[in-house]
Every structure is written in structure tokens, then in C-alpha cells.
Amino acid sequence: MDKITSSKIQELAYECKVEEAMTKDVVTVAPSDTMVDVWMKLRDKRISGLPVVSEGNIIGIISVEDFIKCIIFGKKEEQVKDNLTAHVEFIYSDEQLIHVIKKFEKYRFGRFPVKDRDTKKLIGIITKGDVIRCLLKRFEKEYLEEEAQKNKMCNIFKDIRSDKTTVILKYNIKGKEFKKAGEKSSFLKSALLRMGIATEIIRRIVIASMETEMNIIIFTDGGEITVFVEEDKIKVNAVDNGPGIPDIEKAMEPGYSTAPDWVREMGFGAGMGLPNIKNYTDEMKINSRVGEGTNLEFIVNI
Amino acid sequence: MNIHKVKQILNAVVICGEELLDMDVKMGCGCDLMSHVLAHIEHKSTLLLTGLTTPQVIYTSDAVDIKAVCFVRGKRPDDDVVKLANERGIVLLSTQLPLFESCGKLYKEGLMGISEHNG
Structure with a gap:
């Protein structure tokens, strides 16, 4: 076999x-x-x-x-x-x-x-x-169940007729509010589920957005995550007015971290944020200026 | 292995999700680093064992579809964390055992680890 x-x-x-x-x-x-x-x-x-x-x-x-x-x-x-x-x-x-x-x-x-x-x-x-x-x-049984489930949920891209449909979701992230860190990504997950996006795609987007949310909370005074959901891809844009990343190449290395101790107590800050985002997405772009802020964009193709 | 069995092996108490104990878990992961959990958990029926009790444990579990979390060393999360788990249908357990021993006991009883499962 x-x-x-x-x-x-x-x-x-x-x-x-x-x-x-x-x-x-x-x-x-x-x-x-x-x-x-x-x-x-x-x-x-x-x-x-x-x-x-x-x-x-x-x-x-x-x-x-x-x-x-x-x-x-x-x-x-x-x-x-x-x-x-x-x-x-x-x-x-x-x-x-x-x-x-x-x-x-x-x-x-x-x-x-x-x-x-x-x-x-x-x-x-x-x-x-x-x-x-x-x-x-078993495969057939699960397939039938999944189909039934799909029909129950609104599938926005099939229901709405247009030449191009984009759903935009905006999440405001407050800096240093560690108690709620992860909440917005959790909201994003249920929103994408409601839209009938495949669970594997949702998983990748949510993992990347979770790390993004953590970064904004840990390092900046706040920022904004905007999610563009389209029929063939999901694009996420995260902007903050934080301190910026002095050495992006270094920050992309797994294990490199500048996070303070309180972050580690939350189970983050081990230098896996940006590498995780890169691993789970199809495209990733990062622009940062020290003293001005960071602009991160990533895409997962559907 | 269902969660009743996990509870019995670890002599654990159920914090929430009592009605979900028939659910099967296929593999275990003992970890305090949530970034690692995000990076490596690929199977839905995973039991997470951790010493952390922050809301991020629940948010992380939700992101990768972990359905059961067992807190080790007798730790118990605050009520708002329990509420988050309840809303997402995640079972929470608490055992007095430390992380290493909890993992060891479950492994001995046949619960697999990530490398075996993915390989």
C-alpha cells in the first residue's frame, strides 16, 4: 500500500x-x-x-x-x-x-x-x-456533512453577483493591552468561517494575524489590521506607528527576539513571530522606518 | 484516547467542557510557547498541556483548532479565561502533576507526539 x-x-x-x-x-x-x-x-x-x-x-x-x-x-x-x-x-x-x-x-x-x-x-x-x-x-460521510454545513453558511462570493467582490474587515489594535492580545484574530477566524472560507485557509490566515496582532501589542502603542477577503485570495495589511524595525533581516531569523519579559509570560516573544508569518503565507512584504512605524502585508491564496 | 481517559491518567479535574469528554484526542503537545504551538500543530485533535493560564492560550488553541487544554502543576485560569474556552467549545482540565510527568504518563499510555503523527 x-x-x-x-x-x-x-x-x-x-x-x-x-x-x-x-x-x-x-x-x-x-x-x-x-x-x-x-x-x-x-x-x-x-x-x-x-x-x-x-x-x-x-x-x-x-x-x-x-x-x-x-x-x-x-x-x-x-x-x-x-x-x-x-x-x-x-x-x-x-x-x-x-x-x-x-x-x-x-x-x-x-x-x-x-x-x-x-x-x-x-x-x-x-x-x-x-x-x-x-x-x-468515512470519506463520503464527512464529505456529505461538510457540504451540508457549507450550504448553511453564507457563502458571500457565490451569493453576491459582481465582477469583483471584496469584503474588508478592519480591526483596531491597542498597544500594550496584553490581556486582550489574540482576541481580534479570534474574531477574524469566526468572521471567515461565516463567509464559508475553507478551514485550512482560515488556519493559515489566523496564525499569521495572531502573530501580527501580538507584534503590534508588544512593540507599539497601537495599530490597525485590515483584511481584504476576495474570491481567490485573502490579503492582510497591518500598519502601526510604533518604533519600527531597525534590522528586518535579523528580525526574520527564527529565535531572534527583542521582546520584553512580560511578553514571554504570555507564551510569545521567542522570536518566531515574523518567521511564522512568512511560513504560513504565500506572499509577505514588510516596510519599516525606525521612529515612524511598520507596514506589513501578507497574502494567502485561496 | 478520549478525554475521560486523559482525566483519569492525570488525575485531573475538569474546569469546563464536562459534556465534551467523549471527544478523542489523537496527539499531545506539552508547551509553554504559544508561537511554537501556532507553528507546529497541524492536527485538529490535539491535547495541549501547558503551565500558562493566560487568555492567549485559548486564543492560540482556537487558531489551530485545539479542542482540549490541560493546565499542569495545579494551575487554574481566571474566570474570564474559562469563559473564552467555553464560548469556543474547548475543554479545560487541571492536573497537579508537572508538565514532564503529565506528558510522560500520557505517552506511556499510547498518546502520540507531533513528530510521530506528522511523520
């Missing part, structure tokens, strides 16, 4: 449990069955492997390959117990699906028996097909 690269699928693989995906109706063989019995079961059920079960406990697994080996060596009348693979890699039903996926990557087996953690008895079996089916089902 290819390495999972989509973060959404990865998230689902962590959310789903094995018991959700497994086949509960397991076809098994007994240790005393013959290899011919095995072949008939594999053929009738169109499967490629069977757990060998004795009194509810799994003692081995037997596959098409095992059967072929028996034919080659003329042992097809022999009993299952003499031809099975006894070392069985299994998985518990309460484990996350991601663990099964990792096991498939590691062992390259076609299936894993599923055990109940308390009773240790066999309660199901899981194949790659089961994993894919389960993930697709």
Missing part, C-alpha cells in the same frame, strides 16, 4: 478503528481439516487465506501459497495442522486503522486476523480491500 500523503485520509485512518473495517464473518478451517478442504473453501469463497482456529483461538494461518506448496510436494491429503504458518501477525479490534496500514507496509501479508483484546479470541479478519472500503465510506 502506498504511503498515505493526503492529510484528510491520514486523519480518517487515525479516527477509524479496526472493528469498523474488518469482515466479521470469518471463514476458518480446523487443524484437523485436510488441505483439500482448504482448497475448496478458498475456491468457494474466492479468498486467498484462512485462519486456522481451534476452540475459538487462532493457532495459525493458511494461504493459497501453502496449498500450492502441498500440491508440489504431493501432500494435499495431509492435515492443515502440519502445513500452516504458525507465526501469526494479528491486530486487536480496538486499534486504529493506521496501525493496520503500517502493518501491511511492514509485512506485505494479504490479511491480518483480528482479535478481541479482552478474550483474545478471533472476531474478524481484515484485508487491504476492507481498509480502503472503510476509508472511502
